[in-house]
Amino acid sequence: MDTEIAIRDFLISRRTKLRPEDLGLPRQGMRRVRGLRREEVAALANVSVDQYIRLERGQASRVSDAVVDAVAHALRLTPGECRYLRSLARPAAASPEAGAGRPVRESVQRFLDSMCDTPAYLVGRGGAILAWNRMAVLVFVDFARVPTARRTVGLLVFTDPRARLLYVDWEVKAREAVAYLRTESGKRPHDAALSRQIEELAEASADFRRLWAAQLVLDHTHDITHLNRPPVGTLDLTWEAFQPKGDPDELVIVYTAANARTAAALGRLA
Template sequence: MDNELGEFLRSRRAALEPAQVGLPDDGRLRRVPGLRREELAQLAHVSVDYIVRLEQGRTRRVSRPVLDALADALRLAADEREYLFTVADVAPAPARRPSLPDVAPQLRQLLDRMYDVPAMVLHRGMAVLAWNQGAAGLLTDFGALPLEHRNLIRLTFLDERVRALYDDWPRAARECVAVLRMEAGRTPHDPAITSLVGELSVRDADFRTWWATHQVRGPRQLTKTYNHPTAGRLTLDVQQFTVDTHPEQLLVAYTAEPGSPSYDALRFLLQVSGESVHG
């Protein structure tokens, strides 16, 4: 039986230099040109053994998300991507479900009534489902973003304005990676999580490094310091509450210690954002 898929993958891997996908030179002698199998596996968020089986023709059936991840990792042109799907035995897609769930009207009402507290509702992998005006003023105008970009982890790595907010970006980013690793373990077949990990692996070298450490973390109370372009420096407590009626959703609230400079700065930010601040 011919192995057109495996031969095509090997040829495209050999034609791609590590520097073209942002991988550093590790100093190891390369016996063959191009990416190593483990590098392609890392970029496409699949196992090295799976790459080996594909290239050796021991498996031909591939899901569409994995093919898309391989095509992205190999930087395939449009015609090459089309050819990849042609020679692969594409596994049928599972029944589609809404990519993001609805937020209960009562929870949206609660967000809107939290006049003096920036707050939002998050789904798995820190996808932003709903927010109030304070959260938009603190972080970004989520309503102006495409639906698929409304994710705090993606914004932390790929949005320069959000990235610049963090006083200690490496710490905040590593925490994001640990949360995402936890979610990927809980829901390994979630296409949104898989897609996010694949995109960040390809586009950010720091993410690739920290993802490889396998650090995990669930929701907890923490403190973050922001350097806001309007309100200045704010140190805020970030508190996360589970939603009993929707266990996969979190209500996240940002508060400051009363009487502190951050409390005054937050009040000012909410006023500028159009909120009525009480107290």
């Protein structure tokens, strides 16, 4: 990923969403741009216009961390958006690609298997689904039957037709998947496999292109999802994401019943 273009597009998208009057700025005369002008962002951040322009042009190495943080505050970025901007401004060095090729620790698989009535799976770099338990197969899909190269959150959501039948509100899940992939790309802009996946999704799905253009960023590690799962009906599941200690590229996603009806349905599936 070209971080200069990514910074530019992200900052422009965020300043165009803000209105001067909402931030206590006078709205003077005709405005040729939506949202805030560059000089208005600079004034709110208490930095020079030149410093802001450098940052928006992707020349983050020419501005300090304090400038990056001040701009993030001026644009009212969420915590997740702040982390994304910082990761683009100070990209990590390229690291060896990991994910599906690295064996899952036996202790992690045993942990997943111990949850007999709770769907759970392990997500690695780029959204690769690395391990899962029996309930995840019953609730979502038999991951073992999905080719390893296709077994990613993004590809399953956007290119597997079963996803649109499974998720009651597919758009919500699609936005979540795109936000996750953008956040991942900010952490690892030099990850070739991730870049290839994003390019494939953009080519295959108009919905992905639309949502990717919205500059969505992941801002939470828990939520609720609603699934259509015949023959037991709708499942209302809350999910939490946990990071195994010592594995910064991996997340364990655990789904639990949000109500008694769903708990009973999971019991019937099990």
